[in-house]
Amino acid sequence: MKARVHVMLKTGVLDPQGEAVRHALGQLGFDGVEGVRQGKVIEIDLAESDAGAARETVTRMCETLLANTVIESYSVELV
Amino acid sequence: MKARVHVMLKTGVLDPQGEAVRHALGQLGFDGVEGVRQGKVIEIDLAESDAGAARETVTRMCETLLANTVIESYSVELV
Numbered sequence: 001m002k003a004r005v006h007v008m009l010k011t012g013v014l015d016p017q018g019e020a021v022r023h024a025l026g027q028l029g030f031d032g033v034e035g036v037r038q039g040k041v042i043e044i045d046l047a048e049s050d051a052g053a054a055r056e057t058v059t060r061m062c063e064t065l066l067a068n069t070v071i072e073s074y075s076v077e078l079v
Numbered sequence: 080m081k082a083r084v085h086v087m088l089k090t091g092v093l094d095p096q097g098e099a100v101r102h103a104l105g106q107l108g109f110d111g112v113e114g115v116r117q118g119k120v121i122e123i124d125l126a127e128s129d130a131g132a133a134r135e136t137v138t139r140m141c142e143t144l145l146a147n148t149v150i151e152s153y154s155v156e157l158v
Contacts, residue, residue, distance in 0.1 A: 006120055008122070021145070024144055025140060028143060030139075035123070035124040037122045038119060038121050039122070040120065042116070045113040047111030065103055065107060
């Protein structure tokens with residue numbers, strides 16, 4: 001079973017990577033860009049075949065390693 | 080209109096970040112992790128309201144700035 005985790009900085013937390021991308025897009029002539037946020041996507045191949053157990057495991061991975069929950073939010077999607 | 084871009088290293092390209100995460104998960108006692116790939120997710124707020132035009136613009140952004148198409152693949156999703 002495959003899981004995809006999105007980790008984004010929470011709203012209100014300064015995102016310098018996103019700001020850099022927004023600035024660069026402006027320099028390249030792309031108008032109408034109102035905001036950019038950049039985060040991580042982590043794709044995990046699991047031996048687990050039960051969807052509930054897989055989601056529970058991946059949520060624990062997020063809490064312990066993948067996300068800094070003070071400043072980042074995460075979402076888990078099974079694919 | 081909001082677009083979400085996923086940028087992942089192509090299959091076969093070494094992914095040291097993903098390998099580091101896989102190793103760390105093993106150290107933390109998570110068994111059954113068969114592979115990890117890490118990529119970027121970029122959320123872009125656009126003034127454009129036409130879906131076709133927005134997708135075309137974001138695809139150009141990927142080709143010129145967001146992805147290194149030699150080693151990375153990207154996908155564009157309008158949300």
